[in-house]
Amino acid sequence: MVTIVAALLLFFLYSIIFSFSDQNGEQSGGLSYRISERCVEIVNTLVGGQWTQGMMDDLAAYWEHPIRKLAHLFEYACMGVLVYSMWRPWWERGRRLYLLVIVWVFTSAAGDELHQLFIPGRYGSFLDVLLDTVGGACGVLFCVMMERIGMKLYRCGIGRKKKRKAKMR
Secondary structure: OHHHHHHHHHHHHHHHHHHHHOOOHHHHHHHHHHHHHHHHHHHHHHOOOOOOHHHHHHHHHHHHHHHHHHHHHHHHHHHHHHHHHHHOOOOOOOHHHHHHHHHHHHHHHHHHHHHHOOOOOOOOOHHHHHHHHHHHHHHHHHHHHHHHHHHHHHHOOOOOOOOOOOOOO
């Protein structure tokens, strides 16, 4: 069941990534800028709302690129989690599984960047492929840490049903 859910979510994630990559340079840049504008507005509100519009525009322009790259990292971290979850029931945990997931993410990222070469105003970047692969590796690391925490909790008795002792008569 976990494999099916992970595969469906992975398909949905691929659809999102493809739709973002299919935007031309102007659309993609505009979306990133609007997101960075919104983040700056939120921070301005949190710090008391004293920034001028010019200052907020400058901050939005400055943070647009890092926010875009963090989105890449997060998308592919989610991909790493989903691919790991999809393959984990069928593969024993270990280096082979980790490598399989990272190669999958790398190949997906390379395909995405290749696709962008054919979109007006976009370009493919090997550095983006590496960043995306790091995101996927972070997703795998997250899964491994969650499994280890879960195993430790299980060994401590949390989440395990207590055996009832039979009453002696």
